[in-house]
Amino acid sequence: MNIDFALILVVLSAVSGLVWLLDALFFAAGRKKAAELEGGEEYREPAVVEYSKSFFPVLFIILLIRSFLVEPFTIPSSSMVPSLLIGDFILVNKFSYGLRLPVANTKVLEVGEPERGDVVVFRKPRDEGVNYVKRLIGLPGDTVTYQNKQIWINGQPMALQPVGRYVGQGSNAESTGAALLMENLDGVEHQLLQMGLRRSPEGTWSVPEGHYFVMGDNRDNSEDSRVWGMVPEGNLVGKAFFVWMHWDWKLSGFVSWSRIGTKVG
Secondary structure (H helix, E strand, O other): OOOOHHHHHHHHHHHHHHHHHHHHHHHHHHHHHHHHHOOOOOOOOOHHHHHHHHHHHHHHHHHHHHHHHEEEEEOOOOOOOOOOOOOEEEEEEOOOOOEEOOOOOOEEEOOOOOOOOOEEEEEOOOOOOOEEEEEEEEOOOOEEEEEOOEEEEOOEEOOEEEEEEOOOOHHHHHHOOOEEEEEEEOOEEEEEEEOOOOOOOOEEEEOOOOEEEEEOOEOOOOOOHHHHOOEEHHHEEEEEEEEEEEEOOOOOOOEOHHHOOOEOO
């Protein structure tokens, strides 16, 4: 079951704020006057008002931060290894691609545009209750080809440089032995994995206006635009930029301190 935390925050903020407002407008003055008539000792506020006054500022601030500034996500799969690992807790910049209203996701202010090579979080097409994280490969108007484990964009090959073999730990050990390469996406360099003889979908795709083509960095172990198509612009959540925690129950000690503070890119 997918839980819409944005909707929950909006509802809780609205209810607590409304209770506080209605009490201040219609009931607080009457309680104060009654207390004065009975000796000047103010009546205790009803519990629902006390709770609303206490929680509304906190809920509203969390809603603003989560909706317009940053939002935390966790990495549950190996599709972005080696850039992001299973167990990473990442922060996503919510205003990189424009400010959007919570729940409705309507853009209210243009701030920036997605760029090739960005690590983006988005709502999966045709299953928008699920958030995915992938690397942005194709921009609107691009023609993307994936053939023989190499990307071509508008007829130009994206350079690949062998680095060695990947060695993973804990939950990420399943990718150990994969070829580790450095890819250059029009000047954006990042590492990726190739799984030897394992094959993944190949083909050529045209990216329509208002859409983006994304792929995982674990190229032969990623369900992405090669499988379910383009990501509409309205499905973008934000740009991943920071690993603030790494918690992997398969590791001794669980927390990998070396991952904390890692820049995503």
